[in-house]
Amino acid sequence: MKPENFAWLCRYLQENTGLVLGSDKMYLVESRLMPVARKHLVDGLDALIETLRSRRPRELERDVIDAMMTNESFFFRDGKPFEQFRQFVLPRMLQSRATERTIRIWSAACSTGQEPYSIAMILKEEEAQLAGWKVDIIATDISHEALARARSGIYSQFEVQRGLPIQLLIKYFTQDGDRWQIVPELRAMVQFREFNLLDDFGPLGRFDVVFCRNVLIYFDQATKASILERISRIMAPDGLLYLGGAETVLGVTDRFVPLPAHRGIYGLAAEMQRMRFAAGA
Amino acid sequence: MKTCLIVDDSKVIRMVARRILEELDFSIIEAADGEKAMEACRIRMPDAILLDWNMPVMSGIDFLRELRKMNGGDQPVVVFCTTENDIEHIREALQAGANEYIMKPFDSDIIQAKFAQVGLL
Ligand SMILES: C[S@@+](CC[C@H](N)C(=O)[O-])C[C@H]1O[C@@H](n2cnc3c(N)ncnc32)[C@H](O)[C@@H]1O
Numbered sequence: 053m054k055p056e057n058f059a060w061l062c063r064y065l066q067e068n069t070g071l072v073l074g075s076d077k078m079y080l081v082e083s084r085l086m087p088v089a090r091k092h093l094v095d096g097l098d099a100l101i102e103t104l105r106s107r108r109p110r111e112l113e114r115d116v117i118d119a120m121m122t123n124e125s126f127f128f129r130d131g132k133p134f135e136q137f138r139q140f141v142l143p144r145m146l147q148s149r150a151t152e153r154t155i156r157i158w159s160a161a162c163s164t165g166q167e168p169y170s171i172a173m174i175l176k177e178e179e180a181q182l183a184g185w186k187v188d189i190i191a192t193d194i195s196h197e198a199l200a201r202a203r204s205g206i207y208s209q210f211e212v213q214r215g216l217p218i219q220l221l222i223k224y225f226t227q228d229g230d231r232w233q234i235v236p237e238l239r240a241m242v243q244f245r246e247f248n249l250l251d252d253f254g255p256l257g258r259f260d261v262v263f264c265r266n267v268l269i270y271f272d273q274a275t276k277a278s279i280l281e282r283i284s285r286i287m288a289p290d291g292l293l294y295l296g297g298a299e300t301v302l303g304v305t306d307r308f309v310p311l312p313a314h315r316g317i318y319g320l321a322a323e324m325q326r327m328r329f330a331a332g333a
Numbered sequence: 334m335k336t337c338l339i340v341d342d343s344k345v346i347r348m349v350a351r352r353i354l355e356e357l358d359f360s361i362i363e364a365a366d367g368e369k370a371m372e373a374c375r376i377r378m379p380d381a382i383l384l385d386w387n388m389p390v391m392s393g394i395d396f397l398r399e400l401r402k403m404n405g406g407d408q409p410v411v412v413f414c415t416t417e418n419d420i421e422h423i424r425e426a427l428q429a430g431a432n433e434y435i436m437k438p439f440d441s442d443i444i445q446a447k448f449a450q451v452g453l454l
Contacts, residue, residue, distance in 0.1 A: 210443070218433050
């Protein structure tokens with residue numbers, strides 16, 4: 053690929069998805085875009101980029117973006133955050149929202165669906181406490197292809213064995229050979245939507261819990277800060293934010309602060325301040 | 334150091350599993366069938382057992398039922414590791430007292446994920 057086409061692509065991806073590619077990523081780009089060039093019957097990567105530059109065909113744009121995303125995900129990724137969700141976040145929400153009996157959860161970069169379905173399984177396991185409650189799980193991602201897989205709820209034998217307890221596998225999946233599909237009841241609990249984190253969050257509504265895990269790592273500081281600030285504006289005052297294990301708000305935004313006893317979970321700074329006052333500290 | 338008993342009639346599988354589990358800091362004992370595994374457990378109960386299903390002499394599921402009746406046999410965490418990959422077999426294993434279940438083929442990521450899930454790591 054010609055250096056100027058590579059440079060154009062890097063700029064294009066950063067402007068349209070936030071993804072920052074190092075100048076050493078030429079090889080990665082080439083290996084990911086070769087199949088896209090073949091699919092669209094264009095002759096080589098320079099031709100591919102030039103088509104994109106001159107005409108921006110929608111389907112090609114979509115396929116290039118899909119190809120450049122890293123969609124790796126696991127059920128109950130890292131274990132602990134989901135344990136905390138069951139033992140701490142959910143009980144807290146059940147208590148504070150006892151009047152309205154509504155909880156809205158956003159999985160903000162849901163990839164192939166493991167994250168929102170893990171949440172759905174926990175809710176299902178706790179359903180006795182949730183009788184009469186309305187819990188929405190909105191799961192969004194920029195990748196069309198990842199979302200199609202998420203909606204299908206079909207996973208390989210390999211994917212269902214990394215993080216998913218066997219009891220939940222036999223309870224919430226049906227088997228077709230070495231493919232496993234989430235049961236319709238659980239699929240119906242999650243609303244999947246194509247959504248770019250660079251766009252306005254307004255149309256999504258307000259959320260009580262936001263999972264924004266393992267996506268900020270791909271962005272530069274300014275984009276991270278902008279996303280976190282915009283999340284803070286659509287979150288309930290006592291809402292909670294989850295980031296990935298390698299991500300933090302520290303040094304990026306002061307809108308959120310880590311919860312002292314719950315690693316990886318963040319609350320709105322303003323609310324934490326208020327609570328400290330209320331506690332007389 | 335925790336001990337893991339690897340029960341499989343395939344020497345190759347035992348070797349692959351041994352390498353992965355030694356990496357995870359387990360001390361390994363091997364047995365080629367259920368009966369040899371029983372003997373090993375009588376001498377010393379391991380912390381974990383990685384258990385194949387189909388083996389000559391005594392199958393994994395028969396071994397597990399015997400084990401759970403033994404004095405101290407409720408202690409080891411038992412993870413099946415088998416090509417019996419259907420829900421009926423998984424149910425039967427859980428009913429017999431298995432803690433986790435790995436469907437072959439496996440790799441180090443799967444073993445690590447499953448062992449972490451049942452609190453062995
Ligand atoms: C590594 S996955 C994380 C999946 C899941 N949250 C987890 O922690 O396992 C990152 C996802 O972020 C998505 N993504 C990247 N840039 C995005 C953007 N600008 N808007 C929405 N999603 C984006 C990618 O498509 C990919 O599916």
